[in-house]
Amino acid sequence: MSQHTKVYVAGAGIISPLGPDSSAVAAAVNAGISAVQETPLLSKHLAPIKMALVPEDVLSPLDPRLVAAKLPSRQERLLRMAAPALQQVQPLLPEGGVLPMLLVLPEVIPNLSHPWRGNAIEQLAVQSGIPLDSRNSRAAEIGRAGGLHALKHVFQLMEQGQDWVLLGGMDSYWDAELLARLDAQDRLLLENSLDGFQPGEGACFVLLASERVAGTLAAPRVVLYRPGISQEAGHRYSEEPYRGDGLASAVRDAIAQAPAAKIDAVWTSMIYDSYGAKEFGVAMTRNSAHFSPTASQNHPVDRLGDVGASIGPTLISLIFELSRRPKKPAQHHILCCSSDTAYRSAVRMDIEGNA
Structure with missing residues (x-):
């Protein structure tokens, strides 16, 4: 294996x-x-x-x-x-x-x-x-x-x-x-x-x-590394106190799975309510050393509405499409998603040959 x-x-x-x-x-x-x-x-x-x-x-x-x-x-x-x-x-x-x-x-x-x-x-x-x-x-x-x-x-x-x-x-x-x-x-x-x-x-x-x-794929190639996966004890429907540990941990672990590089773009499932905004802020603050000072933040639910279970594949699709455009996109991306219950996940996604 x-x-x-x-x-x-x-x-x-x-x-x-x-x-x-x-x-x-x-x-x-x-x-x-x-x-x-x-x-x-x-x-x-x-x-x-x-x-x-x-x-x-x-x-x-x-x-x-x-x-x-x-x-x-x-x-x-x-x-x-x-x-x-x-x-x-x-x-x-x-x-x-x-x-x-x-x-x-x-x-x-x-x-x-x-x-x-x-x-x-x-x-x-x-x-x-x-x-x-x-x-x-x-x-x-x-x-x-x-x-x-x-x-x-x-x-x-x-x-x-x-x-x-x-x-x-x-x-x-x-x-x-x-x-x-x-x-x-x-x-x-x-x-x-x-x-x-x-x-x-x-x-x-x-x-x-x-x-x-x-090797059969057209350039530039788009790569996903191993995901970071965690649980939020204090999720929306839990009685536990909310501390934001889950998403922050998932982002940290996703970053550790990929080669060292400053992240140029952040893509999230954040739905713009106060809970999601606070959680995203905690995750970004705790992992701030890994982000470029000019890193973009992308929360496409303001355009799509909350697409729920399809958001992870949708974010991957968006970045893949951007890699095909004449205008050079960001090279190192972090994607992070939060469910209403305990599940939290993140992944580093790179565009190879875009340096």
């Missing part, structure tokens, strides 16, 4: 409120365009709920086999959204290969959201028409931190001989019951509210390649 220190990004597919593919989404984020707008749904104070929605005409029709399964409406929407995103990656897949998938699903929080019904990997294969290696695939309902957290399993698969792995995430807040419960907890950013977040939705899939086949 060979020890891998890094994996490479071979391509990405995305469905987002900002566009139907990774190039369009990256261009919109780069231009500062926001997809957040008022919806017909009203809060408990009769204020319109703002969120970023994927247009209905982008979603694929639900496969008749899944119609017969009578899945929850939110789950059906996610599969209809995820399939065209995954299909964008299909032309890049090795011929005849049936790949494993590490799939991140919406976070399960007691008294707020429901567990996924059925086998998400099998359902996605049915809806997309793309066969997946179900034996070596995994799905986890841990939300925002899940995409970067799942990289540890990507490394394990590649060390076992797998050269190509799919990493994906899908999430949506477009569910009346879920929004009502978040509203009851005063978590939504509404007219005249001072704290909260703006919901969104999206699906993103990234094709990752091992070091063994990295």
Whole structure:
């Protein structure tokens, strides 16, 4: 079993409120365009709920086999959204290969959201028409931190001989019951509210390649090192005091997994509520020695809305697209993500040959 220190990004597919593919989404984020707008749904104070929605005409029709399964409406929407995103990656897949998938699903929080019904990997294969290696695939309902957290399993698969792995995430807040419960907890950013977040939705899939086949990829090559993974004892739904240890520890460990270099750009899942802002501040302060004084800070949920479980793959996709642009992007990036529950994750991502 060979020890891998890094994996490479071979391509990405995305469905987002900002566009139907990774190039369009990256261009919109780069231009500062926001997809957040008022919806017909009203809060408990009769204020319109703002969120970023994927247009209905982008979603694929639900496969008749899944119609017969009578899945929850939110789950059906996610599969209809995820399939065209995954299909964008299909032309890049090795011929005849049936790949494993590490799939991140919406976070399960007691008294707020429901567990996924059925086998998400099998359902996605049915809806997309793309066969997946179900034996070596995994799905986890841990939300925002899940995409970067799942990289540890990507490394394990590649060390076992797998050269190509799919990493994906899908999430949506477009569910009346879920929004009502978040509203009851005063978590939504509404007219005249001072704290909260703006919901969104999206699906993103990234094709990752091992070091063994990295030579087949076009330059500049985009690399991910081993992730930093941690837990926050004082998370949003915990009785423990919040100290910000989880994300700070994940960032520290991610930095330690990569060659020494000053970080030029920071990308986060921060949703702009007071909890997330404080946590991000703690993580950056405790690791400040590793950042360039001119490092940019990127929190794309102000454009996308909170895309939940798809944020990790989405951040990877954005940086991959920027690496393809004529304008030279930053070379050393840190990505960090926080779930509402305890999970925290981070990863160093570099653009090789961009010095």
